[in-house]
Amino acid sequence: MPIYEFDCTDCGEEFEKLVRMSAIDDVTCPNCGGKQVKKKLSIFASSSGSSSSSASSSASSASCSTGGG
Numbered sequence: 001m002p003i004y005e006f007d008c009t010d011c012g013e014e015f016e017k018l019v020r021m022s023a024i025d026d027v028t029c030p031n032c033g034g035k036q037v038k039k040k041l042s043i044f045a046s047s048s049g050s051s052s053s054s055a056s057s058s059a060s061s062a063s064c065s066t067g068g069g
């Protein structure tokens, strides 16, 4: 039996419960005892990799002055 996460819409209690798929509707909130609980969906790990690299090339001019007498 998998553990499902529930979220009570009545008191906002979040709890985990070991229930069957058919018994999900019979889950009650352990905090307030309400039946207004909804199963939390599996959260997919969404990782958005955004790499921005700004390359700025600066031209540096080296001036070499030679003073000769």
Ligand SMILES: [Zn+2]
Binding pocket: 008, 009, 010, 011, 012, 013, 029, 030, 031, 032, 033, 034
């Ligand atoms: Zn509750």
